[in-house]
Amino acid sequence: MSLRDSAKEIGSFDTAWFMVSLDEPARNKAFADSVGSDIVLLSDPTKKMAKKYGVLASGGNYTRRWTFYIDKQGVVRKIDKAVQPAGHGESVARTLDGLGFPKTKPVRPDDGSGATSALSE
Numbered sequence: 222m223s224l225r226d227s228a229k230e231i232g233s234f235d236t237a238w239f240m241v242s243l244d245e246p247a248r249n250k251a252f253a254d255s256v257g258s259d260i261v262l263l264s265d266p267t268k269k270m271a272k273k274y275g276v277l278a279s280g281g282n283y284t285r286r287w288t289f290y291i292d293k294q295g296v297v298r299k300i301d302k303a304v305q306p307a308g309h310g311e312s313v314a315r316t317l318d319g320l321g322f323p324k325t326k327p328v329r330p331d332d333g334s335g336a337t338s339a340l341s342e
Contacts, residue, residue: 225258227310234317235325241265243284288313290320 224231224240231238239261242249249262271277276284286304291297298320301312318324 222308222310223306224260224310224313225256227314228260230314231310231317233324234314235323236317238313239263241270241284243268243271288316290316290322292322 241263242252243265244252245266246264249264253260253262265271268277268281271281271284274287274289276287278285285302286306288301288304288309289297290299290301299316301316305312
């Protein structure tokens, strides 16, 4: 599943998660609206953060699709440099769990009824 399709599972972890684009904010909003995504999409049109994280590719025209797992203390716990967009949502959830990121909102698996919801602890 994509990140968008796995948003509920990823959101069950006590994390802040977002994507970063080199595009201007208005273009990012238009893109998010066009795909029906409510994932936070930050803009880095100056490429300042992309340079700091080492993700600029092709002469700085776009970024590599890497995922950084950073804990609350600011420690980079893992960098996934082999992102495959089609299944990345599931991969992110597994990695967060494997790295021991705490869950705050357990999620009941989708039974196909469209009635998925958070379970109380």
